[in-house]
Amino acid sequence: MERGSDVSVVIPAYCEEAAIAGTVSKIHERLPEAEVIVVDDGSGDRTAEEARRAGAYVWSHPYNMGNGAAVKTGIRLASRDKVVLMDGDGQHDPNDLPRLLEAAQTYDMVVGARDPRSHANGFRRVANAAYNMLARYATKFPVKDLTSGYRVVHRETVLRYLYLLPNTFSYPTTLTLAYLRSGRSVCYVPIQARRRSGSSKIKPLRDGTRFLLIILKITTLFSPLRIFLPVSGSFFLLGLANYAYTYFTVHRFTNMSALLFITSVLLFMLGLISEQITQLRYDRVENGG
Known part of the structure; x- marks a missing residue:
């Protein structure tokens, strides 16, 4: 059974006091020996205290720097070979961790591919489908979930791409395209995303435009x-x-x-x-x- 002795779990969190403790506790249940790092991105509530109470190592940003910035901080702090990136809002099920980590034995990056019906409204499903199609064209690879934040990477490899990652929610898009266009192996493992605790911090119009620009930028960067x-x-x-x-x-x-x-x-x-x-x-x- 996977116990997580070589795994660091990085959780970016912003105002997630209602869900973060439960998420950390479930990770410890599945991977008792894993290193769990919660990066509190300048939350104004008890996110840091709840995560620490549940047994996570907590690093707090002095102010809100962005989801991607929190992920980069967590990757730098991680000390294990495999790094799991997941959200702290309760959407990502820690029970999926063994399957993702098993695939990570073979692939450079393993992504939890969500069932579109399980995590988004109609507008976001259409937008995500469009992003996936554009990413497939850019990479010549069957991208199944471009924006999923639930993934496993190898720390030594991901550190090479850290300078490319933006400080926003579009870091999964950048990471996926950068890996694929530079010849890294990527695997998609089907997961079911649960309903998040609280409201989403992603704004469809603002962040949708940003995702589109990120796809064009990374494609131009790696395959102009x-x-x-x-x-x-x-x-x-x-x-x-x-x-x-x-x-x-x-x-x-x-x-x-x-x-x-x-x-x-x-x-x-x-x-x-x-x-x-x-x-x-x-x-x-x-x-x-």
């Missing part, structure tokens, strides 16, 4: 031609269509067609240059950032 090539091709097709139109109407090649073709070539060349810069970034990641 996946972004530049379609945009370049679109300008080329527009130039071709404009040339065909002006050729049949005024029988000449116009400045607009020339501009569109030139823009297409420039974007393609920028993509090639970005690919070369990406190789330098791969070297930085492999050497530990």
Whole structure:
């Protein structure tokens, strides 16, 4: 039976006094020897006290720095080989830990893939499906749950990507895309997300836009031609269509067609240059950032 002697569980928490103690206690029941680290992200309630009472090691930020910042702090504090990232709001079931840790024996990162019906309203289900589709295009990998915060990583590996992670809720998106685009192995294990205690701190419009920008940023960072090539091709097709139109109407090649073709070539060349810069970034990641 997995007892957790090589496991650190990192829980970012902000105003989760109602659920944090129960979460920590259940982790200790499943993994008695695990190191449980709760990073209190400047909570104004008794989150830190409740987590400490339940037996967790607690590190408190002096003010609210963001969910991603709390995760980065927890990973830096972790001392074990495997690091489990999970929420402190009661959504993630500690009973899933043995299955995730078993898969972590083989994969660089194991993600708990939620049943969409178990954790989100209709708007968020549609948004998550769209994010997953875009991530699949960017990575050429069947991404099943891009934004899940329940995952297992190897500390030595994840430290190399820490400089990429934002301080916001979009750190799972960044971590997934960074692992996949740099050739790390990722596995999805089905889980059931429970109803969270309290209201969600994620705002669909604000954070949805941020997730989209993160996907574009990380894709451009690790595989720029996946972004530049379609945009370049679109300008080329527009130039071709404009040339065909002006050729049949005024029988000449116009400045607009020339501009569109030139823009297409420039974007393609920028993509090639970005690919070369990406190789330098791969070297930085492999050497530990």
